Amino acid sequence: MQDIKPPAESQVIEQAVKLGLCAVFLKFFLLWGTGSSVAFVISSMVLGEILGFAHLIFYYTRIRLKYPPLYIKREETLPYRRIIGDIISTALPISVSRITGSLFHVVEAVLVPRSLQAAGMTPQRSIALFGKLTGMAVPLILLPSIMTSSMAMTLIPEISEDVSLNNWKGVKAKTLQALKLTSIISYASASLFIVLGKSVGLLIYGIALVGEFLPFLAAGSIFLYHSAAISSVFRGLGDQITPLKNSLITSLVMVASIYYLIPVPQIGLKGYLLGFVISSLIGFILNLRALNRRVNIIEFAGSWFFMPLIPSAVFGLVLFLIYSAFSSYIREEIVRICLALFTGLPVYLVFAVRYRILKIEDIRRIMNIKIWFNQLFFG
Template sequence: MLGKQSFIKGAVILTAAGLTSRLIGAVFRIALAALITDEGIGLYQMAYPIYTGLLAVSTAGIPIAVSKLVSENIALNNYYGATRVFKVALTLLTISGFVISLAMYLGADFVVTYISRDPRAYIPLVAMAPAIFFVAIMSTFRGYFQGQQTMVPTGASQIIEQLTRVGIALFLAVYLLPMGLEYSAAGATFGAVAGAIFGLLFLVFLYFREKGYMAEKVKNQRVKERVSFGEVLYRIAQLAVPITIGSLILPLINILDLVIVPQRLHVAGFTTERATALYGQLTGMATPLAHIPAIITISLAVSLVPSISEALTLNNYSLIRRNSDLAIRLTLILGMPAAVGLYVLAEPVTQLLYNNVEAAIPLRIIAFSVIFLTLYQTTTGILQGLGKTVLPVKNMALGAFIKVIMGWTLTALPQVNIQGAALATLVGFAISSLLNLGRVRKDTGMKIDYSQYLIKPILAVSAMGLLVHLSYFYLNLFFNNLYAATLSNAAATLISIGAGMVVYGVMLFITGSITREDLQTIPKLGPYLIRLANALHIL
């Protein structure tokens, strides 16, 4: 049997898998940007909001609902109930995945005519449509394993999915490039289909390998409450529908951006080609960089749901408060340096990764959304674990409404243009996350120590930001005398990032932002970090 993990250990496993996947994805984006330029990236990105929106309709809330219900049943030793939840969810997602996949295929012409308004986006949309079917089924298996508080299957399947996706996507993008940008972009989007198939096959293999253990538990269960398909479906829907609506908001925002941003850039005086390029810089270059730190908090949120759900089932409120406090502090400790680092190194990073310093303009603004996006994800995981699935939806809807109003107004101003869309995103996430945090405090009784949550980490991140700025400036001057500009920038950027990480880590100990108790929760690495900190006399 795959072992149960603490929520921190589960988060570490998912984070490692997520970072590996994002690293692979970053290499893919760099290569793809070099192949099809920012205009081609714009076509590629025009398919993705539609795909993610429809995927949210077919899957989003159900894996989390499965995770929560499976963990609740296992906490009560109801293994029959846990397997029943999985089978009902699998049936539901197989059907919904097929229907939504077909809808995306048949509706592609409508999308390019009335939404993206670029007919070249048709082929990338159609090529990606089958992925929804396979991802929907795959997400059920992930939710089932997560409910058992074992995150290895999800993490491993993510890496397999990403490796396959990137390999196939790059091969097809190169192979189809002579036919035109739209065909090359379509080859890139088809990678999602191949990745989903291989990720699903891996999870199916694990399920059948582990099936005997759960079957034995069900067999030995004395009392088996016979619950109808409809009753289980209702319980899943009760949790999943609000989560699905909440998960739909972000893809819907992206679709609205697809409609609003290019259109309002036209109003500001930009040509279609230039508007598409600016849209590509925001959504295909700046936003993915700002979302990298969210890998960790998504992992925290996924791991928190079954952990808090189990604690709630057992009425262990002290554990709920302890896990919530630790998760939120970790979120801020990780989100703040990521935001400041992206702001300080916006130009060097976009030059290094995309050979496009213009993308630094929206990146400098959207960098600070990292803090609020990560906080929103973590607090959403806590609220979902508590069964408060509607609240994050309401809070995100309010933030999204304000974002749309701001984006519509600011993006049409010639002197603001794409920066307006970035600023609107920042404000929207800030509102949603702070409303979430307020409700977590109320429902858990958690006390916020502002010194530990904000003041100490801000001192640490300020020192890091100053060092990174000075480090890059002087290193770039030094390397410019030795190497070509591109190599000089790469060396100065990478060394500055490394130096910033070291300084920030040391400052966390010096300011007391991280305690011995915090380190003890980190599996395997924690004891090593304690010994290292003691040797350096900073703990």
């Protein structure tokens, strides 16, 4: 059906209920104690999930009433076993991927503070440092995924349709376009965090240390965003196994980096940052090689991966020059950052169009605020 509105609305409802009730509970029931507050927060999360699911059921029921089911001859229908098998073959790898992802997050949350303690930090210092990294710096780096994920959300049904029509030229064209737009977005965000990372961290959180993490994370995010785009192509092709296997490998690399690098006193938390970059790069290479066996995209890497580096380098230079030029005249951090962004972004887009990396319709697609807003609430 290619209708992304119902799941988007469902996630908006779910996240709005979660955030709203969490804010209320933490404000009025925090005095009851930490245990009661945590119980209320968990209850709000469960209620949000229930209401989001109820919205999907309501929408599905309304569609069934509006469009009566088609009557198909029995001999034209697939056997129930095959239908169930197709559903399981799609759902099981996705479920396993989500479960293993959650397990690896738990392993990281346990392993990183202990590794920092092995490097000589106190328990309080190690937990605080890990919280600043994963609770402050990482969400900032993942913020541009609002745009890349929204494109991936529309990419899956479009590629599935082309596959069903045996239109492999269409699959290749859509894949290259998605990778090119991913490069445009990821390079721009990486330039911002590499050049102004410390200033952004200080502005948002008031903690300079958070900004020191951003340049390293920004380098890894480039490969992370491209891997996510390629994984969406695989899902459109009906292949759930390849992204799952590559995701497991990258997670193991990340855990190994935490286990072996962070306990070294001379490395410390930089081992996490190095592991993030290396694991993201390995995941990108594995996904790229696997997809290239089915859709030849490495041959065109110059247009979608290397060429966008030119406008991103110009963008970073403009950010640095504008921010530095007003440092002596404007003391407010937010004003200098906004001036640099409002000057740099138009220059970035002009260079991207000049080098034929972007077309006007691509810019309109990136600037689709409605899709951004829907994707913002996708958990």
